[in-house]
Amino acid sequence: MSEKVFINCTGGGPIRVYVKNGKITRVRPLVFDENDASSWTIEARGQKFTPPRKACVAPFALTEKERVYSKDRILYPLKRVDFDQNGERHPENRGKSGYERISWDEAINIVSGEMKRIRSAYGPEAIVSRGSSHHNWGNVGYRSSAWARFFNLIGFTDILDNPDSWEGWHWGAPHAYGFFWRLGNPEQYDLLEDALKNTEMVVYWSNDPDSTHGIYGGNESALWRIWLRERGIKQVFVDPYCNYTAAIHSEKWIAYRPGTETALAMAIAYVWLTEDTYDKQYIKTHSLGFDEFKNYILGKGDGVAKTPEWAAEICDVPARNIIALAREWASKRTMLSSGTKGGEGGACRQAYATEWARMMVFLAAMQGMGKPGSNIWGTTLGPPFNATLDFPGYAQGGINRLAKKPAVNPVKQRIYRLLLPEAILNPPIKWMGDGFCGNSIEQQFNKYVYPLPGCSEVKMFYRYGGAFIATMTETNRWVRMYQSPKLEFVVNQDCWWCPETKFADIILPACTNLERNDISEWANAGGYSVHGAGACNHRVIVYQQKCVEPVGESKSDYQIFCELAEKLGVKEEFTEGNTEENWIKIMFDSSDLPKYISFEEFKKKGYYIVPQLENYKPTPCLRWFYEGRECDTPDLGNPKRNTEKGKELGTYSGKLEFVSQSLLKHTPDDDERPPLVHYIPSWEGHQSDLAKKYPLQLISPHPRYSFHTQHDSHVPWLSDIPGHRIWKDGYDYQVIHIHPTDAAARGIQNNDIVKLYNDRGAVLLIAQISERVRPGVVHSCEGSAKYDPLEPGKAGSIDRGGCVNLLTPSRMLSKNVPGMAPNSCLVEVSKWEV
């Protein structure tokens, strides 16, 4: 058979897939042709900047061949050998017992039969379901689409996801500058051009854009940072770890102790206040509560002046360096790069991280955030962007939004993701906050209880994906939860064996998006990440062409849910008579794309590059606010845009709030997220009592070479990257970075297998002795695809796979802030003798 070439898209970029004899042979990044729309050019400082005519994808985007045919693929429907839905279920053996192959008919009969039984015995709320993130791509077949429509249709207890990657920004920053419609991250429009023209320094604070890519942008922005360096724009990194971006760009590294960054930020403010080097006019006209902030920093309220010397003691950074940074920052037009999307960064996943995120906003504000060259900019978003062509992102409701009759979940009961084990094991549970609070600031103060009065507890968990043991916190809780008899039935639907898969009673094999058709735009999540495609140099809209037949007996998610819907008697309602192909066409027609290209042409070519606007007029992020004009950026979610309040920020007052009016209204007495920003020592930091027993601080950032758990050990190629995993004694161990002094004190040498542990768990890793991590801190990424306990099925077993989140605390950011704080984690490490 001859070779065929298909176009598809991934979470790391669009690809060209070569297929021979029904097998994938090659995966190339998409290279554009001469018929595709031309690229933008920015003229700045006497030079022209234009991107390459290809997709600069993430490394993991090029692993799709290996991932599709991974040894970890689930090939057939499976039943746990000691599970009998009509007899003994043996929930205590989840995680321990093996599986036997069953037919699709049997699998669908068991799953639909259990769903019927549980729904009729307890009500629809007795079924709980949730997906993991980033395993596939596509607006029709991915989790926000087929899965969501199915469960909303039949009704279920939904799980509210915590904003896991940007907690402090989500729960803190909106109280300082609004942007709740972006879940706390700022707009980023046209900041690339602004930086190339006007910026003199970039301060990356807890930000590693070469690893985190503006989420889905792959390596698209890597070149931008090289441009910045080549133009002499100084790049300073403030981070306990000399991260991947720092390792090639850093001219200065300020390595503070994790958990102390708010103190560091306050000392910078102290220098500006006492040396009179902040933008007083801007503060006067654009902010609220500055005098109280000033008094707090100067120590007039609590008697503690937040001086560089005060911070030096806390952060273990010399006061002179803090002063030098503060002075340089005030003297140069500076971009504060405090997370891949402006916000995010490991510092926001810690105790009291709301305070750090607010301080980032305040530091930017004190230097006139929005003025040319001075802003909050992650350096991954904000190229020239044609926002006039509307195309939906994957998180904008998928097929359900396009259905004649969109399904609305009739069940009001919810569970908070981080509290799922407690909800099962030890109800009732309570929390405050909606998870993703993108519709209003008030959502952060909604109070929840589970079980909801009048509702049944959940009895069945329909798990779609299986990342949480590697991505949530203190995850031995998940092991205990899965073995509870209160979960009468557990299903897992996924493409690969993941950390949670082997806790299921029935496993349903799904196919990847290379094995079905779909439609999407690269890096476009939509919704709360509006114009996320700005993480790319070109807008690339893709008809995701099915490349090969589903591997093994796997099926598309849509097909699996169709079969379940049929058994439950709701297939017609679910499909409205549509095939997947129909939905793709409906998605296409719902967008602006038909004005530019016919469906047939789009389907045949497989992609469309959105043309640049002629006479493009940049509207840099927050320039409108700085200049006192109405919002002129295409920030669709901004509810004040195009209203009489168009000049305002999204805060209650419309100004930058040094004293938050929303916190003052809703939780005025909260001393852990007070209306006026505070430095609060971490509940698990270097000064904690626990540090006597566990003296090292673990930071576990997002991995560089895998999208969380979704690639990693599924793809053996990645395990040959020495910064990722290292092969020793017949096993690919995940890497931990240890400073030479800490290693020497423990007799640990390079490439030793070590046990990383605390009272919550233990993980085996391979030691890499490195100067890139400051003393007292160890670094090992979250996102292991492998949970490999030495004692399978035993909660607390030593894990050889590398799930460091077994060790992280389940305690939330603060008492009213239900975010996770994996970077507030004390540990010890010792050499492991086999």
Added chain:
Amino acid sequence: MTRYGMVIDITRCNGCYNCFIACRDEYCGNDYPPYSAAQPDKGSFWIKIIEKERGKYPQPVRVAYTPILCQHCDEANCVKAAKNGEIYRREDGIVIIDPEKSKGKKELMSACPYRVIYWNDEKNIPQKCTLCAHLLDAGWKEPRCVEACPTAALKFGDLDDPNSEVAKLVAAGKVEILHPEYNMKEKVSYIGLPKRFIAGTVVFGDTDECADKVTVAIGDGQEKKTLKTNNYGDFELDGLPSNKEYTVRINYTGYKPQTFKVFTRDDVYMGDIFLTRK
């Protein structure tokens, strides 16, 4: 004549490993007779990235990523060692190991001082980079690694075409050979290969302030370079040869000058240097 080669600009490499993954994707599971047999899924590095960590906390630690692949030498030891045509140079300069003729010839691996030939245990053959000759012959413009590079750190072209980017870089004298002492006329050359640096941080001991604009003279007895500390008191002189002794003299009006001897066995970070008043 076409003479294919590469220039690798290490200053633009961010260590993304796209080149490495693209190479695995192209060759794992795929035979391209007569160019190459499939690369094993693990353990072979037809393009290998050497990561060199440079410097010490709390100075900015750098990583230099040096991708190493077959240098496609015009006077390759491996070609000379292959007496029966197991390894040959094509007209366009690409050096190929014949996957048939080289069966069982493990000794050919050691013919390459760059150690870029890998042994395929399953197929019983030595293997290495082919510059994707099978693709070039089919009309592709560049090898997979170059196409996948997001920052143009990898550049490919015809060294005999004076208009090609690689030829221009070579002509401009911007490049160097990884191991010129091998004398093999390598067709892969590098920009920004890591050398040695001497760096330190100067502090005014009396005020505990970062010592800005302090004069630092670094000499090897013959040549002397003078630089100034920056606003953090930091200085750094990069691009020095290894294993050489240098005298570092630090001088600022009103303070006692200080002199140090350092040896560039590795990069030298001198740490904090406190100046005291005269």
